[in-house]
Amino acid sequence: MVDLDTIKELVVESTARIVLVVMDGLGGLPLEPGGKTELETARTPNLDSLAARSSLGLATLVAPGLTPGSGPGHLALFGYDPLQWLIGRGVLEALGIGFDLHDSDVAARGNFCTIDAHGLVTDRRAGRIATELNVELCQQLRTIQVGGAQVLVEPVKEHRFVVVFRGEGLSDQLSETDPQQRGVPPKPVEALAPAAEPTARLVNDFIAQARHILAAHYPANMVLLRGFAKHPNLPTFEQLYGLHPACIAAYPMYKGLAKLAGMDILPVPARDEAHGPTIAEEFAALAANWQRYNFFFLHVKQTDSAGEDGDFARKVRVIEEVDRHIPELLALSPDVVVVTGDHSTPALLKVHSWHPVPYLLYSKYCRPDGIAEFGERACARGSLGNFAAAHGLRLMLANALRLTKYGA
Amino acid sequence: MVDLDTIKELVVESTARIVLVVMDGLGGLPLEPGGKTELETARTPNLDSLAARSSLGLATLVAPGLTPGSGPGHLALFGYDPLQWLIGRGVLEALGIGFDLHDSDVAARGNFCTIDAHGLVTDRRAGRIATELNVELCQQLRTIQVGGAQVLVEPVKEHRFVVVFRGEGLSDQLSETDPQQRGVPPKPVEALAPAAEPTARLVNDFIAQARHILAAHYPANMVLLRGFAKHPNLPTFEQLYGLHPACIAAYPMYKGLAKLAGMDILPVPARDEAHGPTIAEEFAALAANWQRYNFFFLHVKQTDSAGEDGDFARKVRVIEEVDRHIPELLALSPDVVVVTGDHSTPALLKVHSWHPVPYLLYSKYCRPDGIAEFGERACARGSLGNFAAAHGLRLMLANALRLTKYGA
Numbered sequence: 001m002v003d004l005d006t007i008k009e010l011v012v013e014s015t016a017r018i019v020l021v022v023m024d025g026l027g028g029l030p031l032e033p034g035g036k037t038e039l040e041t042a043r044t045p046n047l048d049s050l051a052a053r054s055s056l057g058l059a060t061l062v063a064p065g066l067t068p069g070s071g072p073g074h075l076a077l078f079g080y081d082p083l084q085w086l087i088g089r090g091v092l093e094a095l096g097i098g099f100d101l102h103d104s105d106v107a108a109r110g111n112f113c114t115i116d117a118h119g120l121v122t123d124r125r126a127g128r129i130a131t132e133l134n135v136e137l138c139q140q141l142r143t144i145q146v147g148g149a150q151v152l153v154e155p156v157k158e159h160r161f162v163v164v165f166r167g168e169g170l171s172d173q174l175s176e177t178d179p180q181q182r183g184v185p186p187k188p189v190e191a192l193a194p195a196a197e198p199t200a201r202l203v204n205d206f207i208a209q210a211r212h213i214l215a216a217h218y219p220a221n222m223v224l225l226r227g228f229a230k231h232p233n234l235p236t237f238e239q240l241y242g243l244h245p246a247c248i249a250a251y252p253m254y255k256g257l258a259k260l261a262g263m264d265i266l267p268v269p270a271r272d273e274a275h276g277p278t279i280a281e282e283f284a285a286l287a288a289n290w291q292r293y294n295f296f297f298l299h300v301k302q303t304d305s306a307g308e309d310g311d312f313a314r315k316v317r318v319i320e321e322v323d324r325h326i327p328e329l330l331a332l333s334p335d336v337v338v339v340t341g342d343h344s345t346p347a348l349l350k351v352h353s354w355h356p357v358p359y360l361l362y363s364k365y366c367r368p369d370g371i372a373e374f375g376e377r378a379c380a381r382g383s384l385g386n387f388a389a390a391h392g393l394r395l396m397l398a399n400a401l402r403l404t405k406y407g408a
Numbered sequence: 409m410v411d412l413d414t415i416k417e418l419v420v421e422s423t424a425r426i427v428l429v430v431m432d433g434l435g436g437l438p439l440e441p442g443g444k445t446e447l448e449t450a451r452t453p454n455l456d457s458l459a460a461r462s463s464l465g466l467a468t469l470v471a472p473g474l475t476p477g478s479g480p481g482h483l484a485l486f487g488y489d490p491l492q493w494l495i496g497r498g499v500l501e502a503l504g505i506g507f508d509l510h511d512s513d514v515a516a517r518g519n520f521c522t523i524d525a526h527g528l529v530t531d532r533r534a535g536r537i538a539t540e541l542n543v544e545l546c547q548q549l550r551t552i553q554v555g556g557a558q559v560l561v562e563p564v565k566e567h568r569f570v571v572v573f574r575g576e577g578l579s580d581q582l583s584e585t586d587p588q589q590r591g592v593p594p595k596p597v598e599a600l601a602p603a604a605e606p607t608a609r610l611v612n613d614f615i616a617q618a619r620h621i622l623a624a625h626y627p628a629n630m631v632l633l634r635g636f637a638k639h640p641n642l643p644t645f646e647q648l649y650g651l652h653p654a655c656i657a658a659y660p661m662y663k664g665l666a667k668l669a670g671m672d673i674l675p676v677p678a679r680d681e682a683h684g685p686t687i688a689e690e691f692a693a694l695a696a697n698w699q700r701y702n703f704f705f706l707h708v709k710q711t712d713s714a715g716e717d718g719d720f721a722r723k724v725r726v727i728e729e730v731d732r733h734i735p736e737l738l739a740l741s742p743d744v745v746v747v748t749g750d751h752s753t754p755a756l757l758k759v760h761s762w763h764p765v766p767y768l769l770y771s772k773y774c775r776p777d778g779i780a781e782f783g784e785r786a787c788a789r790g791s792l793g794n795f796a797a798a799h800g801l802r803l804m805l806a807n808a809l810r811l812t813k814y815g816a
Contacts (some may be wrong), residue, residue, distance in 0.1 A: 065802025069815035089816035354806040386793030
């Protein structure tokens with residue numbers, strides 16, 4: 001992988017606009033031998049027509065055989081080597097709710113959970129309590145004081161919240177408290193390095209006080225903490241490439257990932273606020289902000305959700321819905337368009353998988369493969385080959401004429 | 409290449425069984441322009457039918473343009489980066505005959521050779537003396553005593569033997585004595601690092617005594633030593649992946665390679681003991697041990713031998729013979745099957761070559777390319793692309809659902 005400093009040296013000015021459309025978990029599998037994948041099944045006349053004018057390939061997000069989490073998957077699409085840049089879940093959750101994380105903060109993902117009279121976990125998600133109750137309980141947790149750090153607690157959704165410990169010299173080298181099963185007590189936080197011992201003590205103090213405060217709030221009568229992490233301080237798109245990037249996404253985690261790369265998070269007006277913006281509303285936000293940015297990351301979550309539900313037909317329908325918005329996207333005259341996924345989520349498996357994802361790269365200056373189909377097997381025949389996804393961002397920059405030559 | 413520790417962290421339990429079939433030197437070349445390779449020429453209805461349900465690719469064992477020895481070729485197939493893990497020929501030969509090599513031992517491959525009255529080599533293999541004579545001569549060499557190390561000598565086959573120097577502080581940084589041509593004397597062993605000087609002296613002492621003992625045993629009146637090496641201490645399949653692996657092979661070197669990865673070497677009953685087990689007997693051993701292991705490495709040597717003899721037709725026949733056993737293999741309901749080679753040995757070249765090898769990966773969860781042919785050019789169109797062979801093992805683990813996701 002070429003290092004980011006090398007790329008940075010090559011960057012030149014360009015007025016070109018780049019759009020990266022990520023259908024989460026896009027890659028799929030046939031349900032039965034000889035069958036088609038979700039994407040191959042979907043009727044996608046617009047993507048097929050765009051494919052004919054594009055370079056195609058299969059992108060490997062992390063490494064062959066490795067199943068990417070959403071963090072590594074997106075970092076790779078954003079051009080960061082996901083084996084070099086690791087981002088803890090706590091940081092993702094914090095950024096996803098718009099939390100202003102400081103460099104020295106330690107963030108963790110919290111769950112309200114249920115324990116019985118013996119202190120054993122009976123429900124790791126406290127029956128997925130209502131978000132309103134979560135908000136109330138977080139207010140009570142904010143009263144906790146521990147020595148050596150300020151405690152910041154923010155609700156996320158249902159049973160999930162974020163806790164941030166703010167102070168000097170804190171470490172994120174901490175073990176998780178979620179036992180990942182019922183019938184056992186939460187684990188204590190342990191320091192994974194000697195320097196993390198003071199932090200472990202203060203986090204355990206927080207947990208003890210939280211337990212006391214929550215005792216009367218069955219089923220949300222305890223907390224589990226996971227994914228202790230600090231801000232990874234990624235170099236941003238602005239710093240690296242002089243890009244002015246924006247993110248259009250419905251879900252906190254993807255907004256958080258985009259923020260790490262220095263993207264502005266665009267508001268996406270939604271008719272149904274409770275359910276968040278639709279795909280149509282996301283594409284409308286793209287058009288509404290077109291003049292203000294030169295890089296857009298548009299994230300569609302619904303493909304992944306359908307895959308995780310094992311709902312092949314629904315995943316097909318979501319892909320077809322995205323396809324219907326492609327003309328609207330092309331009407332903006334983008335200079336570079338990439339359509340891909342951050343990993344595969346085959347309905348057959350109901351989880352993220354290791355399979356490489358279809359990757360379509362369109363620009364006036366791409367070398368079109370002339371393959372008039374966007375699908376896994378069509379992309380396998382494409383000229384990009386089976387390539388490391390992190391290279392994709394350099395291809396976007398190159399196609400935007402934003403990279404000068406390397407060496408004399 | 410993702411490091412092994414990273415992979416190890418992702419391993420989860422699985423009941424899936426994996427079979428890796430290696431046809432040694434499988435890759436080939438057409439004999440004339442416009443022609444087909446050995447594999448493309450062979451009638452392989454069973455492999456073709458399996459290919460239709462598999463992901464295909466071309467595996468590069470070491471690096472593009474580099475011709476793999478059997479050691480690096482197999483290490484790559486076993487998932488070890490062959491540029492990181494180097495294994496000397498002496499160690500391979502020692503492990504291949506079941507020698508219990510200690511961590512501090514230095515092993516070398518020995519040849520009995522013929523020298524004339526002036527001490528010049530006239531036959532580097534002593535006319536390929538009978539193995540029985542080799543056994544007798546090794547018994548005599550065992551009487552040699554040198555200062556600073558115990559000397560262990562074991563016959564291999566024909567003119568080949570293994571010598572192991574056992575003691576503390578020995579070094580394998582030693583030059584070889586085989587001059588690789590006739591009409592010149594054997595070279596003395598030289599230390600390739602200052603710390604190896606005592607070892608060089610004692611090995612030269614061994615050679616001088618061997619020459620004295622063998623003087624009356626023309627044509628086997630001298631020895632040549634090559635491939636000084638210590639045990640590389642590879643982390644095993646059990647340690648890394650929790651696999652319980654077994655090897656089915658006819659030749660010592662491949663058993664030795666499998667042992668390095670921690671595989672059990674299965675007995676393969678052979679009707680013709682002198683010639684060793686047939687391909688049919690190897691597949692029978694697979695069936696006989698099916699319940700006892702969850703990873704099988706089945707090695708077929710005859711493809712390579714035919715290639716090295718420049719016998720295109722015989723190599724074709726061997727591939728067809730393997731093809732006839734594929735239904736027997738599939739009848740065991742393996743979860744993951746890989747069929748590939750450890751390098752190419754085109755009959756046209758009569759030696760190992762640098763050409764990438766055809767690679768077929770079948771599992772219920774692979775994404776089939778729908779290419780109903782197993783051959784070099786068919787594999788070039790496959791979705792695995794031209795990939796580093798060491799990634800293949802991660803793909804096998806992924807397809808066995810033995811790797812959890814990387815990152816949140």
